[in-house]
Amino acid sequence: MAEKRKPRKSVSRLEITAAALQIIDNQGLEALSMRRLAEALSVFPTALYWYFPARNDILEAVAQHVMAGIAPASDLAWQPWLRTFAANLRAAIVRHPNVAPLIGGQLVSNAAGDLEVIEGLLGALSRAGLTGEELVQGYNMVMGALVGFVTQEFARPPEAADPSLRDRVTELARRADPLRHPLLTQNAEALLGRSFVLRWQNGQHQPMGKAYDRLIDSLIAGLEAGRP
Amino acid sequence: MAEKRKPRKSVSRLEITAAALQIIDNQGLEALSMRRLAEALSVFPTALYWYFPARNDILEAVAQHVMAGIAPASDLAWQPWLRTFAANLRAAIVRHPNVAPLIGGQLVSNAAGDLEVIEGLLGALSRAGLTGEELVQGYNMVMGALVGFVTQEFARPPEAADPSLRDRVTELARRADPLRHPLLTQNAEALLGRSFVLRWQNGQHQPMGKAYDRLIDSLIAGLEAGRP
DNA sequence: ACCTGAACACCGTTCAAGT
DNA sequence: ACCTGAACACCGTTCAAGT
Numbered sequence: 025m026a027e028k029r030k031p032r033k034s035v036s037r038l039e040i041t042a043a044a045l046q047i048i049d050n051q052g053l054e055a056l057s058m059r060r061l062a063e064a065l066s067v068f069p070t071a072l073y074w075y076f077p078a079r080n081d082i083l084e085a086v087a088q089h090v091m092a093g094i095a096p097a098s099d100l101a102w103q104p105w106l107r108t109f110a111a112n113l114r115a116a117i118v119r120h121p122n123v124a125p126l127i128g129g130q131l132v133s134n135a136a137g138d139l140e141v142i143e144g145l146l147g148a149l150s151r152a153g154l155t156g157e158e159l160v161q162g163y164n165m166v167m168g169a170l171v172g173f174v175t176q177e178f179a180r181p182p183e184a185a186d187p188s189l190r191d192r193v194t195e196l197a198r199r200a201d202p203l204r205h206p207l208l209t210q211n212a213e214a215l216l217g218r219s220f221v222l223r224w225q226n227g228q229h230q231p232m233g234k235a236y237d238r239l240i241d242s243l244i245a246g247l248e249a250g251r252p
Numbered sequence: 253m254a255e256k257r258k259p260r261k262s263v264s265r266l267e268i269t270a271a272a273l274q275i276i277d278n279q280g281l282e283a284l285s286m287r288r289l290a291e292a293l294s295v296f297p298t299a300l301y302w303y304f305p306a307r308n309d310i311l312e313a314v315a316q317h318v319m320a321g322i323a324p325a326s327d328l329a330w331q332p333w334l335r336t337f338a339a340n341l342r343a344a345i346v347r348h349p350n351v352a353p354l355i356g357g358q359l360v361s362n363a364a365g366d367l368e369v370i371e372g373l374l375g376a377l378s379r380a381g382l383t384g385e386e387l388v389q390g391y392n393m394v395m396g397a398l399v400g401f402v403t404q405e406f407a408r409p410p411e412a413a414d415p416s417l418r419d420r421v422t423e424l425a426r427r428a429d430p431l432r433h434p435l436l437t438q439n440a441e442a443l444l445g446r447s448f449v450l451r452w453q454n455g456q457h458q459p460m461g462k463a464y465d466r467l468i469d470s471l472i473a474g475l476e477a478g479r480p
Numbered sequence: 481a482c483c484t485g486a487a488c489a490c491c492g493t494t495c496a497a498g499t
Numbered sequence: 500a501c502c503t504g505a506a507c508a509c510c511g512t513t514c515a516a517g518t
Binding site: 125128129130131137138139141142143146147150156157159160161162163164165167168169171172173174175176177179180181189196199200204205206207208211214215218219220221222223224225226232234235236238239241242243245246247249250 | 358367401447453
């Protein structure tokens with residue numbers, strides 16, 4: 025390509041969102057700058073400001089796009105509804121792991137701003153027997169725990185597989201004293217690289233689906249115990 | 253041992269970390285630039301690179317500093333240990349809410365890189381009857397759910413109390429159709445501003461301690477149900 | 481309506497030089 | 500050992516101008 029400028033390119037909110045998602049998928053969240061995004065669209069950086077007031081609004085649109093359509097059918101019994109919702113939520117992040125920090129980290133794009141998700145979760149909890157104030161607390165418990173977990177599971181890695189993080193984590197574990205930290209010492213092999221604080225890769229390379237399933241079981245157990 | 257000539261401006265890792273935390277507390281996470289931090293310490297920006305290899309490492313030090321010492325005494329029964337740990341974790345974030353995105357969002361500073369926390373949690377779960385692979389999954393469940401929840405609760409607000417977010421959220425709720433979204437419509441008053449997706453302030457102004465308590469109850473219920 | 485183009489006020493980081 | 504100073508390669512955003 026000798027010429028990288030085309031005469032005049034037309035663009036749209038959806039095209040911008042899709043191009044932004046592609047950059048985030050391929051190069052990570054911090055690679056998305058207005059200038060690079062504009063170049064990918066063969067447009068001047070300032071043209072983007074006609075469609076979005078600021079970079080943050082593009083990120084919000086990306087987050088909503090990734091989270092769209094995760095609400096299960098509303099005729100499911102409440103336990104299967106919760107399990108399906110949890111699975112859909114995690115699957116959406118698995119498809120686009122680099123957007124994970126956007127979901128939980130920023131208030132604007134907190135979870136899916138989707139009426140079907142809200143109503144669906146309220147419906148499931150309502151079928152579980154919750155009403156009024158209990159319904160609100162149950163909603164926040166489930167949403168906070170599930171979105172929070174996957175956000176953490178797919179937390180942003182340092183920078184392109186930093187080998188020093190692995191060294192630092194193994195060094196941290198090596199400092200464990202068998203007398204003061206017996207369980208850590210005994211289970212070091214099973215924990216290293218596979219558990220929070222002691223890992224150097226995120227859920228893309230070390231998935232935590234089993235712990236996530238246990239969390240859903242616990243939430244359901246808690247809801248069953250809490251009803252009249 | 254170098255000769256101790258009186259330096260004009262001397263600084264240390266701890267001083268840098270403390271000054272960084274102060275800026276984050278007062279002006280928010282995005283206000284922390286190397287240049288501003290250096291100015292607060294009356295030093296040239298590049299001086300900081302003698303103590304930290306990069307900005308990210310300063311953020312990691314801040315996160316660890318905030319999370320230091322949250323492990324409860326290890327002689328507690330497992331349920332009180334979990335409740336105290338959860339309370340200490342949230343209290344640490346309440347003291348420094350602006351660092352919340354650092355805790356869950358970045359792999360390097362995922363939760364507290366603290367051996368006492370790891371050993372303590374393993375001990376509590378072990379006293380709850382978990383061993384081997386179950387112990388690892390339980391550890392990840394509790395850590396991911398609790399850290400994830402508070403990270404979400406104190407997610408970064410858009411920018412200095414953006415009033416348009418409030419408008420957008422109320423507008424979203426207004427679009428709820430009483431026929432298709434009956435529960436959302438009926439509970440709109442209780443949900444608006446107080447629940448995920450439908451709020452415009454984070455936990456600093458709208459705490460979600462009750463939902464957090466319910467989450468801990470559920471985790472304990474799940475652990476009790478899951479043991480032999 | 482939609483985009484270009486220049487400009488402003490910032491960034492993190494590297495490298496050489498000073499002491 | 501510890502800091503200054505200049506420089507590089509970037510940023511997001513504003514505003515005026517073009518069509």
